[in-house]
Amino acid sequence: MSSKNQIVVQVLSEARIDASLDAKIRAYLIEIFPHWAPIFRRRRAWHDAVPVFTVLATDASDAVVGHVAVVERTIATEWNVRYEAASFQGVSVLPERRGRGLASRLLQTALDESRRRGFPFAILFCREPLVKFYERNGWKLPYDSMIMWRDRELPIHMQSDYPMYRELTRQKLPEGPLDVHNPFEYPPSFQK
Numbered sequence: 409m410s411s412k413n414q415i416v417v418q419v420l421s422e423a424r425i426d427a428s429l430d431a432k433i434r435a436y437l438i439e440i441f442p443h444w445a446p447i448f449r450r451r452r453a454w455h456d457a458v459p460v461f462t463v464l465a466t467d468a469s470d471a472v473v474g475h476v477a478v479v480e481r482t483i484a485t486e487w488n489v490r491y492e493a494a495s496f497q498g499v500s501v502l503p504e505r506r507g508r509g510l511a512s513r514l515l516q517t518a519l520d521e522s523r524r525r526g527f528p529f530a531i532l533f534c535r536e537p538l539v540k541f542y543e544r545n546g547w548k549l550p551y552d553s554m555i556m557w558r559d560r561e562l563p564i565h566m567q568s569d570y571p572m573y574r575e576l577t578r579q580k581l582p583e584g585p586l587d588v589h590n591p592f593e594y595p596p597s598f599q600k
Contacts, residue, residue: 484586
């Protein structure tokens with residue numbers, strides 16, 4: 409294998425992403441998700457989230473060729489039981505690098521790091537054509553609804569209508585409808 413085809417996959421904490429690397433990742437995200445360019449010109453994640461860590465794939469010239477951002481979310485059940493979840497965003501590989509297992513490698517690296525950090529679940533939202541790919545990688549569709557909320561009051565209009573999850577410990581995903589939020593305190597402020 410030539411050095412040009414060698415890919416390095418690494419887990420980066422936010423502290424390791426300086427302004428230059430941040431700009432490089434955002435340029436990559438704009439290339440992959442051009443309709444989200446207004447967001448990626450300002451930040452690297454959707455819905456006011458800040459990644460807990462990022463899994464980045466780079467080639468021998470240090471160009472970004474694959475990406476997964478992991479943000480912390482809170483899953484709340486209809487009985488107001490809450491769980492932390494690693495929410496995967498921006499899962500992507502450059503088109504010319506697809507079909508070689510890189511996306512699966514990125515996902516597995518992000519799952520391993522999420523598990524290491526103690527998250528009981530990983531979640532993501534995808535489009536229908538990607539469901540089979542994620543299922544081949546061990547992800548499952550929930551039996552009930554999973555809805556993303558903004559500010560605990562307004563549902564977020566998602567362009568990716570298929571929520572999926574992975575259990576990272578022996579703990580099973582709770583049954584019933586699940587609400588996904590930015591992390592919030594216990595007890596939530598609206599109950600004080």
